[in-house]
Amino acid sequence: MHFKIFWVFFKVGMLGYGGGPSSIPLVHKEVVDTHKWMTDEAFQDALAIGNVLPGPIATKLGGYIGYLQKGWMGLANAVFATILPTIILMIILLKLFTEFKDLEWVQGMSNGVMPVVGVMLAILTYEFLAKAKARTTWQFIILFTLIAFLLLVVLEIHPAIIILVIVVFSLFRKEGRI
Structure with missing residues (x-):
């Protein structure tokens, strides 16, 4: 179970380019749809409480979900797994980006991320709205x-x-x- 927790939040840390808004749908997909660790309603509650607290939402969700699954060790595992890819990638990508930032394809790739994040947020908003409509x-x-x-x-x-x-x-x- 600890490996599953680590792998889920490591992937979220790796693929959540753009910060919290882009990682929320990834966490939702993994913990609600794939692993069934939470219901939609429990995830919405965790997300609402997480948004009240200061700090990055991915680590707050990871810590909470890790704690639910395996206590304090699960919490530490999920938080570490969430931030490890960021630490590694930031060191590598900042070095590469400073070397290649003036290339047109690098600028185009950076600009292409925003619409993808927007669509992911729109889908999550639609799903939450459908659940709210039911209530x-x-x-x-x-x-x-x-x-x-x-x-x-x-x-x-x-x-x-x-x-x-x-x-x-x-x-x-x-x-x-x-």
Whole structure:
């Protein structure tokens, strides 16, 4: 099991070029679809809590999922596996990139990554929206989106504060206090 945990998060670290947003769909695919370590709902909860906390999302998800599977050793294994490829690749790629940065194909390759990440995020968003629709109504989803937009863009409230309020509200709602 420790090797599986290491391999899953090592791959996420290797293939998650572009940071957290690009690694989230990879983690989801591995832990929910491939290995069935979590349900979609549990992953969404872990992702929501992980987004409230500071730091890279891949290591937070890796640590949490590793802990669920094999305790503290699983946590350490998953976090190490997540950051090891980055350490190795950054040393190698920075050296290569500085040597070849002016070549047209290198610039084109760098520009080609963004649309791929955008499509991966769009697919994950669609899947989460479909799951949310099963639990609520379109009116609530639209109202929630408009309120979030107002708070984030118009009132410029930090996303972490909004997420924290939603988490607290959800906890009180589950306990029947609201």
